[in-house]
Amino acid sequence: MKFIDEFRSSELATGLIASIKRRSRTPSRLMEFCGGHTVTIFRNGIRQVLPPHLEMVSGPGCPVCVTANADIDKAIALSRSPGIIIATFGDMLKVPGSNSSLQEAQASGSDVRMVYSTMDAIDIARENSDKSVVFLGIGFETTAPTIAASITWAKKENLHNYYLLSLNKLSPPAIRAILDSGESILNGLICPGHVSTITGSHPWGEIAREYHIPCVISGFEPLDILQCIQMLVDQIETGAARVEIAYRRGVRPEGNLAALKLMETVFEPAPANWRGIGNLPASGLKLKKEYQRFDAELAFDIPAEPATEASGCICGEILRGTSTPEDCPLFATNCTPEHPVGPCMVSSEGTCSAYYLYRGSYAG
Ligand code: SF4
Numbered sequence: 419m420k421f422i423d424e425f426r427s428s429e430l431a432t433g434l435i436a437s438i439k440r441r442s443r444t445p446s447r448l449m450e451f452c453g454g455h456t457v458t459i460f461r462n463g464i465r466q467v468l469p470p471h472l473e474m475v476s477g478p479g480c481p482v483c484v485t486a487n488a489d490i491d492k493a494i495a496l497s498r499s500p501g502i503i504i505a506t507f508g509d510m511l512k513v514p515g516s517n518s519s520l521q522e523a524q525a526s527g528s529d530v531r532m533v534y535s536t537m538d539a540i541d542i543a544r545e546n547s548d549k550s551v552v553f554l555g556i557g558f559e560t561t562a563p564t565i566a567a568s569i570t571w572a573k574k575e576n577l578h579n580y581y582l583l584s585l586n587k588l589s590p591p592a593i594r595a596i597l598d599s600g601e602s603i604l605n606g607l608i609c610p611g612h613v614s615t616i617t618g619s620h621p622w623g624e625i626a627r628e629y630h631i632p633c634v635i636s637g638f639e640p641l642d643i644l645q646c647i648q649m650l651v652d653q654i655e656t657g658a659a660r661v662e663i664a665y666r667r668g669v670r671p672e673g674n675l676a677a678l679k680l681m682e683t684v685f686e687p688a689p690a691n692w693r694g695i696g697n698l699p700a701s702g703l704k705l706k707k708e709y710q711r712f713d714a715e716l717a718f719d720i721p722a723e724p725a726t727e728a729s730g731c732i733c734g735e736i737l738r739g740t741s742t743p744e745d746c747p748l749f750a751t752n753c754t755p756e757h758p759v760g761p762c763m764v765s766s767e768g769t770c771s772a773y774y775l776y777r778g779s780y781a782g
Pocket residue numbers: 730731732733736743746747748749750753754758759760761762763764770
């Protein structure tokens with residue numbers, strides 16, 4: 419545990435907090451893109467130790483939360499088709515679509531299976547050659563390479579019954595959309611560590627230059643976040659706007675070239691529908707022509723009903739950083755982790771779930 423303990427040392431944290439307080443003068447709003455960062459910030463009470471003029475804003479980096487109801491409805495409709503097995507990561511099961519969830523579909527007879535990796539889904543396809551197995555591709559650049567690997571594997575093995583419903587998303591277009599809208603004034607970005615392990619730092623470098631906003635890539639331990647905030651404060655106070663890496667043990671500037679190559683081999687950018695943000699060009703991934711036989715949208719006739727949103731749920735505003743869960747009239751009353759109304763309460767990385775879990779301990 420020595421390695422982990424070094425990133426949780428209270429002595430080092432005290433020094434970083436003092437340094438942030440000493441150097442920070444300018445009122446600033448810092449957005450953490452990633453739901454994993456949101457959880458670290460809440461779990462360790464980081465909001466409470468910052469000077470009051472430094473405001474933390476949670477962003478759209480929870481993959482389950484940004485999946486649009488229309489796409490969840492598609493997955494549920496597919497699960498009701500005869501002969502189809504849906505394979506999905508566990509977080510997706512409870513997420514409500516327009517009228518129900520995959521868990522409810524499962525309870526009423528659909529074959530929906532939770533998997534821990536894409537290779538589990540490949541195994542299910544191998545063991546059920548008389549059925550079609552559809553893997554739900556949810557996630558950002560972090561999960562896309564393993565999904566791409568499953569497709570190349572299925573092709574190599576000539577697995578005729580494995581399909582992908584690609585709902586994968588790319589992170590930088592969402593941040594650009596938030597910055598372009600001007601709805602939420604931001605002075606610095608805590609950029610996602612795991613995503614950047616794959617992409618490298620250059621997508622955030624371009625955003626820093628184009629929008630003149632400081633960008634620092636952070637890891638997921640409390641000291642990572644504090645160091646990241648200190649680096650953002652330094653940039654803000656000196657008028658700089660560049661990308662820096664506060665997570666050197668995980669991120670190289672060039673990213674993971676093998677993973678990027680795998681993604682580029684299998685996928686190409688495509689428009690994607692983001693909850694709360696809308697349709698963004700080139701912000702999703704679709705299978706390239708040579709892999710289209712694995713595309714569930716092309717292989718199956720998926721009934722499409724108009725999607726509806728849960729009345730009163732403001733997940734979209736929360737994902738854009740324009741509201742907090744406390745602005746939602748349903749928070750902690752009609753909407754709790756046991757009975758979630760929207761995805762931001764379902765996911766362990768959702769902002770509403772973090773607010774709920776640590777309510778009473780944060781400064782809003
Ligand atoms: Fe939606 Fe529940 Fe969050 Fe309100 S508290 S925004 S209903 S998920």
